[in-house]
Amino acid sequence: MATLKINLSYIHDNIDKLSDFTNSHSCEWSLVVKILGTHRETLKELLKSPIIKRVHSLAVSQWQTLKVIKDIDESMVTMFIKPPVISNVENIIRYADISFNTSLPTLQALNEEARKQNKIHRVIIMIEMGELREGIRREGLIPFYKSVFRLSNIEVIGLGTNLGCMLGITPTYDKLIQLVLYQQLLEVMFKRKLPLVSGGSSISLPLLKKGKIPKGINHFRIGEAAFLGQSPLYNKRFGELHTDAFTFDANIIELYKKRGHSDDIISDAAIGHSVIADPGNEQNQLSLEEPSFRAVVDFGMLNVDAQNLKPFSKSVSFFGNSSDMTVYDLGENPKHYKTGDILSFKPNYMAVAKLMIDRFINKELII
Numbered sequence: 001m002a003t004l005k006i007n008l009s010y011i012h013d014n015i016d017k018l019s020d021f022t023n024s025h026s027c028e029w030s031l032v033v034k035i036l037g038t039h040r041e042t043l044k045e046l047l048k049s050p051i052i053k054r055v056h057s058l059a060v061s062q063w064q065t066l067k068v069i070k071d072i073d074e075s076m077v078t079m080f081i082k083p084p085v086i087s088n089v090e091n092i093i094r095y096a097d098i099s100f101n102t103s104l105p106t107l108q109a110l111n112e113e114a115r116k117q118n119k120i121h122r123v124i125i126m127i128e129m130g131e132l133r134e135g136i137r138r139e140g141l142i143p144f145y146k147s148v149f150r151l152s153n154i155e156v157i158g159l160g161t162n163l164g165c166m167l168g169i170t171p172t173y174d175k176l177i178q179l180v181l182y183q184q185l186l187e188v189m190f191k192r193k194l195p196l197v198s199g200g201s202s203i204s205l206p207l208l209k210k211g212k213i214p215k216g217i218n219h220f221r222i223g224e225a226a227f228l229g230q231s232p233l234y235n236k237r238f239g240e241l242h243t244d245a246f247t248f249d250a251n252i253i254e255l256y257k258k259r260g261h262s263d264d265i266i267s268d269a270a271i272g273h274s275v276i277a278d279p280g281n282e283q284n285q286l287s288l289e290e291p292s293f294r295a296v297v298d299f300g301m302l303n304v305d306a307q308n309l310k311p312f313s314k315s316v317s318f319f320g321n322s323s324d325m326t327v328y329d330l331g332e333n334p335k336h337y338k339t340g341d342i343l344s345f346k347p348n349y350m351a352v353a354k355l356m357i358d359r360f361i362n363k364e365l366i367i
Helices: 008-024 040-048 050-054 063-072 086-095 104-116 138-149 173-190 202-209 224-228 349-357
Strands: 003-007 028-032 057-060 078-080 098-101 121-126 154-160 196-201 219-222 246-258 292-297 309-311 317-321 326-329 342-347 362-366
Touching: 003 008, 003 349, 008 028, 008 040, 008 050, 008 202, 008 224, 008 362, 040 063, 040 362, 057 063, 063 078, 063 086, 086 104, 098 104, 104 121, 104 138, 104 154, 121 138, 138 154, 138 173, 154 173, 173 196, 196 202, 202 219, 202 224, 219 224, 224 349, 246 349, 342 349
Parallel strands: 003 362, 028 057, 028 219, 057 078, 078 098, 098 121, 121 154, 154 196, 196 219
Antiparallel strands: 003 246, 246 292, 246 342, 292 326, 309 342, 317 326
8 A cells, every 4th residue: 555654753844943943033833734634543643742832723624624733632722714604603613713814794603602512712914915816805804803893703813915825916015014904904003912913824934034034924724834944935945954855666567678669559448647648748858769677656646746756767758647657767777666565756845735635545654
């Protein structure tokens, strides 16, 4: 069975280093654990370390993960970081201490459910600042907050924005200073404190290091840097973080020398991808004229997207895949691979996230 190896000691060390870094800039941060899905064993080992107490909260985008976290450690502060579905408000109130919101009807539903559960639910209002994803329009800021402040069981603790996730909008100083000014305006107008200004994520870390983040931005939501050691701003390692906490091992289930092209009629029936169907792909500079060794491995498109995996060996390159098998070209097989051996890959963020929720992929914890 293909295996995702997870080095918890590297992840814990990354969390510790990020806590030191954010503390040095007088900021708090939430650890975004959505990459782990609902894998209880990994979450349990993650929460066992006292290092986890250095983060403000654990943040996710699926309430099922919130439930697993609360089952493991009820005292852990949890944050739901996408606008909730109204039909899920019971679970959000039950398992999330804080949620991000953009819709007044949803907030009203959360307020009613919080009243039923005898709770005060904390919220952060997200503002649209160019990413064109979630967030209220800036011109509607004052009336929106005025309506939310009237809700009896909702406590507004701040405001935030999302940048970089969909369009890749860079969180510039000028853009983020607007968020700080909105906080100041709201506090003066309504005479209420809004302690959290959540304007950063892993993409913001290099800018924070260079002093290009306004001092009023005091909360960050960090996932990729904690687990993969890099910032998506440049897709490079950040500081001294570990970038090798995850390794994906696939088993070779067949290895033969085969030709690189097919003389048969190719139809539209294929559900997979191959360099034969796309010979111009610059990622796969293969000579399709000469036979070469091909390794068939035990994962396919249903498990993970091959383009999100980087083979550790330079002699291994993608040839094609289908629903449950993938073929790699080994050239003349200089590493002398054989059936039963393992091909190892470095997965990116999306690969890890997909592999973690796949129950057919084995997970091996390295503690």
